[in-house]
Amino acid sequence: DAKTTQPPSMDCAEGRAANLPCNHSTISGNEYVYWYRQIHSQGPQYIIHGLKNNETNEMASLIITEDRKSSTLILPHATLRDTAVYYCIVRAPLSGNTGKLIFGQGTTLQVKP
Amino acid sequence: DTEVTQTPKHLVMGMTNKKSLKCEQHMGHRAMYWYKQKAKKPPELMFVYSYEKLSINESVPSRFSPECPNSSLLNLHLHALQPEDSALYLCASSQVTGGYGYTFGSGTRLTVV
Numbered sequence: 001d002a003k004t005t006q007p008p009s010m011d012c013a014e015g016r017a018a019n020l021p022c023n024h025s026t027i028s029g030n031e032y033v034y035w036y037r038q039i040h041s042q043g044p045q046y047i048i049h050g051l052k053n054n055e056t057n058e059m060a061s062l063i064i065t066e067d068r069k070s071s072t073l074i075l076p077h078a079t080l081r082d083t084a085v086y087y088c089i090v091r092a093p094l095s096g097n098t099g100k101l102i103f104g105q106g107t108t109l110q111v112k113p
Numbered sequence: 114d115t116e117v118t119q120t121p122k123h124l125v126m127g128m129t130n131k132k133s134l135k136c137e138q139h140m141g142h143r144a145m146y147w148y149k150q151k152a153k154k155p156p157e158l159m160f161v162y163s164y165e166k167l168s169i170n171e172s173v174p175s176r177f178s179p180e181c182p183n184s185s186l187l188n189l190h191l192h193a194l195q196p197e198d199s200a201l202y203l204c205a206s207s208q209v210t211g212g213y214g215y216t217f218g219s220g221t222r223l224t225v226v
Contacts, residue, residue, distance in 0.1 A: 034214060038156075041222075042219055043205075043217030043220050044215075046214035046215060085155075087155065100161065101158070101205075101215055102158060
């Protein structure tokens with residue numbers, strides 16, 4: 001699975017959009033981009049994933065560049081409860097016995113009042 | 114039911130004790146996972162089960178023994194642990210095929226004394 005690079009930390013003002021970047025320059029054609037977050041002492045929470053097209057759900061939007069070498073997770077109106085570690089992970093679709101989700105160091109997002 | 118339930122939430126055990134961690138899901142997921150997370154570090158994959166069979170063991174010491182008695186239940190048996198095994202143990206589940214996300218439990222906080 002391709003490796004990802006994320007900034008170690010970011011700040012965002014409450015109510016503003018939080019834009020979290022991720023570089024995955026070695027991504028393969030069949031690998032998805034996944035985003036998870038982990039609030040202190042809780043289990044990671046799935047946010048969103050995508051392959052080529054931009055995706056949006058009730059939590060966030062995922063913007064993937066045309067060459068798929070980078071992506072941005074957007075939290076449109078950040079709240080204090082969005083303070084967490086955000087993980088960007090790329091992996092191939094699960095296929096039988098080869099399921100692995102490997103976490104990198106992630107970005108610690110601090111939302112400030 | 115869209116949750117992964119882990120019990121107990123906290124566990125303190127001596128180095129000569131035998132204990133078990135339990136994980137349960139009723140989402141029909143046929144892949145289940147154990148992760149270990151040390152403080153301020155990302156989760157590390159330990160084991161993967163697919164269709165109740167162990168498919169991946171990430172070179173985990175034998176004092177950790179996983180078991181998947183049925184499609185809804187995953188156990189982690191612990192024996193002769195060391196203080197450095199103290200960590201948050203996370204269970205997750207997913208579909209076996211396709212580009213789906215994982216659902217994580219809230220973890221068991223283990224302290225070895």
